[in-house]
Amino acid sequence: MTKDNKFLTQFQNDAESIGFIFMKTYSSWHTNIKKCLKKQLITHPQFIVLASLAYLSQYPDEITQVILSNKTNIDVMTISQILENLEKKDYIKRSCSIKDSRAKSIQLTQKGLDKANETVPLVEQIDKEFFAALKDEKQKFMEMLSTLLKNHDEEIA
Structure with missing residues (x-):
């Protein structure tokens, strides 16, 4: 490398x-998580969505892709692909939303809840x-990470 090619x-x-x-x-950290979840036949993004869905399912409110996207900070299109794979595994089911005909309501199946309770x-x-x-x-x-996340979320909004 010559002096003109200095790393800036x-x-x-x-x-x-x-x-x-x-x-x-x-x-x-992520490598440890991926190794563990690979043995459970689930990807890390699938785990995040499944665990978030299990958490949100404790409450009576309808859960949609947008709600999952907001909860996880994963974009809606990626959430959609993850949900498609979770549905193929019979971990979730999707149906038309009661509140918004353009949205899908997401429900955890018993198999999905079992997988969440096994992996969490x-x-x-x-x-x-x-x-x-x-x-x-x-x-x-934890407080420092929350501060960074809060400031970053405000920049995006």
Whole structure:
């Protein structure tokens, strides 16, 4: 590489880049999650949607793709594809919305609830082990992540 091809970064090494460290940390955590869920024959995005649907199903309100999209921060088109795959596995069923004829109402099947109840504790255990290194700082870390998410969501809106 010649001097004209200088890499334009403000950092002396990658350990100084918060984005790079965040990405590596996320990647490490995500790899653990994916390995676990692969054994359960479900992808991480499918798990997120299934777990969110199980959570939302505890309440009487109708659940639509838009509601799932807002809950998970996954775009509506991607939610639609994930739901299609979950429906093929008989984890969910879709029907016409009572409130909006253009929307689909999403219901969890018993098989879907069973899969959620089987996988959620596994993922929660991975989270517990992965974030245990934070010790007493875990709550502060959660608050910091929530702050970042809130600020980012406001930028998008």
